[in-house]
Amino acid sequence: xxxxxxxxxxxxxxxxxxxxxxxxxxxxxxxxxxxxxxxxxxxxxxxxxxxxxxxxxxxxxxxxxxxxxxxxxxxxxxxxxxxxxxxxxxxxxxxxxxxxxxxxxxxxxxxxxxxxxxxxxxxxxxxxxxxxxxxxxxxxxxxxxxxxxxxxxxxxxxxxxxxxxxxxxxxxxxxxxxxxx
Numbered sequence: 001x002x003x004x005x006x007x008x009x010x011x012x013x014x015x016x017x018x019x020x021x022x023x024x025x026x027x028x029x030x031x032x033x034x035x036x037x038x039x040x041x042x043x044x045x046x047x048x049x050x051x052x053x054x055x056x057x058x059x060x061x062x063x064x065x066x067x068x069x070x071x072x073x074x075x076x077x078x079x080x081x082x083x084x085x086x087x088x089x090x091x092x093x094x095x096x097x098x099x100x101x102x103x104x105x106x107x108x109x110x111x112x113x114x115x116x117x118x119x120x121x122x123x124x125x126x127x128x129x130x131x132x133x134x135x136x137x138x139x140x141x142x143x144x145x146x147x148x149x150x151x152x153x154x155x156x157x158x159x160x161x162x163x164x165x166x167x168x169x170x171x172x173x174x175x176x177x178x179x180x181x
Contacts (some may be wrong), residue, residue, distance in 0.1 A: 006142070014138060022131035025092070035100050047098035048170055048177065054091045055166030058084050062160050078140070084159075085137065091166075108176045115172050122165040129158045 006014075065080035107115050132155035139148035 011142070015135075018131060018134040018138060021134065025130055026127045029092075029096060032096055032100050036103075037100050039101060042101070044098050044101045045177065047094050047102075048174065051091045051094045051098070052167050052170030052174075054087050054094070055163045055170075058087045058091065059160055059163035059167070061087065062156065062163060066156065081137070081140075085133070088133075088159075105173055105177050107173050109172060115169070118165050118172070119169050122162060122169055125158050125165075126162045129155065129162050133159055 061080050061084040065077050065084065068074075068077040068080055107119075109115065132151065136148060136151035136155040139145070139151055
């Protein structure tokens with residue numbers, strides 16, 4: 001079924017799913033922080049570097065997608081955005097695996113205020129970006145490009161900020177992984 005053939009009830013259902021995911025994902029992630037599983041013989045300490053790399057790739061994909069759409073390469077834009085969504089989902093899964101299998105790491109470097117401002121803004125905006133990205137994608141999928149553009153004005157810079165600050169947070173805290181502070 002083409003997206004243009006969706007009934008108002010189907011569209012409303014999709015919007016409800018987006019709202020539900022926007023609530024459930026952050027709550028589930030927060031709850032999973034309370035679960036610690038230590039699988040014997042498995043070490044996931046390499047994951048922060050992997051998901052920081054995924055954040056970096058996501059940032060590159062987002063900028064590339066912006067350049068594609070500015071150059072009217074809409075199919076390339078669509079492919080890049082779908083890839084960015086897949087990378088963000090992969091990030092989320094690896095982030096959860098790491099945090100349920102590993103102890104938290106304390107920041108022990110200079111400039112803790114800068115680190116915590118970046119970290120807290122990153123975390124808060126990563127929650128806010130979920131519905132923004134999903135609605136932005138939804139409107140493109142619906143071929144409602146006016147609404148897609150309006151949502152993009154908010155979702156793009158926030159998503160890019162979250163992707164870039166994910167790398168920055170990793171670079172700042174990476175020297176302290178595995179250290180007792």
